Amino acid sequence: xxxxxxxxxxxxxxxxxxxxxxxxxxADQVTKTLILGAFQHGDSRPVxxxxxxxxxxxxxxxxxxxxxxxxxxxxxxxxxxxxxxGFIVWMMxxxxxxxxxxxxxxxxxGGALGNVIDRLLHGYVVDFLQFRFGFLSPIFHGGxxxxxxxxxxxxxxxxxxxxxxxxxxxxxxx
Numbered sequence: 001x002x003x004x005x006x007x008x009x010x011x012x013x014x015x016x017x018x019x020x021x022x023x024x025x026x027a028d029q030v031t032k033t034l035i036l037g038a039f040q041h042g043d044s045r046p047v048x049x050x051x052x053x054x055x056x057x058x059x060x061x062x063x064x065x066x067x068x069x070x071x072x073x074x075x076x077x078x079x080x081x082x083x084x085x086g087f088i089v090w091m092m093x094x095x096x097x098x099x100x101x102x103x104x105x106x107x108x109x110g111g112a113l114g115n116v117i118d119r120l121l122h123g124y125v126v127d128f129l130q131f132r133f134g135f136l137s138p139i140f141h142g143g144x145x146x147x148x149x150x151x152x153x154x155x156x157x158x159x160x161x162x163x164x165x166x167x168x169x170x171x172x173x174x
Contacts, residue, residue: 024110081116107158114151
């Protein structure tokens with residue numbers, strides 16, 4: 001009989017991966033709550049020459065994609081996040097021995113659901129991390145990369161890990 005939190009063969013079980021996603025959601029929501037309590041919309045506090053804490057509201061997706069739409073995008077992104085999470089749980093159950101893969105999709109699911117919670121509670125996603133690098137000036141006004149949050153960071157880390165997992169899988173097969 002497999003121990004709690006472990007699948008057959010000693011691989012981490014679904015509970016571990018769902019727990020990791022929950023940790024991402026909680027960390028994301030706690031940091032956003034702190035920002036909502038300490039900042040007004042549009043406020044910015046420099047931390048270094050290249051990093052600010054800000055309070056920004058994003059009604060769209062990455063890089064404010066669809067932010068100017070008439071409001072339908074809120075429900076579209078909520079539905080997409082919930083559907084993707086269901087698919088991710090199915091994938092984790094189908095591939096319990098693939099640790100890097102399960103880690104990656106857990107991060108993506110946690111980040112997606114963190115942003116879904118924002119959309120349901122506020123109608124927008126709270127972003128608060130802002131970086132400025134001079135070399136970005138030709139792409140982003142003043143070199144300011146679009147603001148983001150911990151959920152976005154988890155999604156990005158998950159995507160990087162998915163790419164790495166695929167590269168490693170192809171190398172093992174080759």
